[in-house]
Amino acid sequence: MTTIRDVAKKAGVSVATVSRFLNSTGYVSQEAAEAVSAAVAELKYELNPVARSLNTKKSNLIGLILPDITNPFFPELARAVEDIALTYGYTVILCNSDEKPEKEKNYIETLKKKYIAGFIVTSNQSDAPHYANANLPIVALDRIINEKIPTISSNNKEGASLGTKALLDRGCKNILFLRGPEDLNPANDRYEGFMETIQQVDANYHVVSCPFHFADSQKIVEQMLRDHPEIDGIFASSDVSAAGALKAAALLGIAVPEKLQIVGFDGVALGEMLTPGLTTVAQDVYKMGAIATRVLIKRIENQEIDHQFYEVPVKLVLRGTTRSGIE
Structure with missing residues (x-):
């Protein structure tokens, strides 16, 4: 050797x-x-990369902290981060926090001892001290952590407006909005976009908080459809929640899209696998991950970044859970 x-x-x-x-x-x-x-x-x-990190107190490792890798949105983000990082000679370490602050803090402290170069973080927390005081380059992905930390996110408010209009334009008069967890900035932005749009028209609506989990969403929607059989449209703040709504409709024998139309939010590959295919507000998930990685590497290598906040456009993707014609 x-x-x-x-x-x-x-x-x-x-x-x-x-x-x-x-x-x-x-x-x-x-x-x-x-x-x-x-x-x-x-x-x-x-x-030897270990020897190099000991000598320079630096490594080519990037930590990627995600809240829930069972949600297909986050593995798609991870794929983009890994692809771009590799082109710059960096290796990604995936950390699943299970939405637990103590796990996030542990990952930060443990990987700092390994001379991690920086972190890309999707966190449910705002102004968490273990990020503000990390003394390492950090980029927030999908969710704002701190105004001093660069953030890459989608235009969630505009996306919610697009999804709401998609249902209204196709004749929905009684819409259920699954707003997502109330402590998440993206979910709150989507709620604002829904409310601003629905209140401009003559339509009835219900709003329920719903975690971004399939089984929980299914149970919530089942109960709402039993209590409110007049509901003819559902706008979910995530594709996973929309998939739960679709399952609930199937169990109750409600035809989609003839009797009930459903729109999700994310644009992950899952939507194409469902039957019928899921109409959704699609984020450019790969672009978000790619931008976050490039911004972090610039910070690691002491280069100037163009912005502190990057907002990626969204678009409506029509599939089988909504009717084809506009009424």
């Missing part, structure tokens, strides 16, 4: 010179740099 001493001997320089060159920790003349580079290539030497 080739060692740093072998490289130094081949290049005709000291071990210290090779170390300074490989770790970018001091001056190396142009002649010495060329000699070391040639020796590294010829001997196919690879610096």
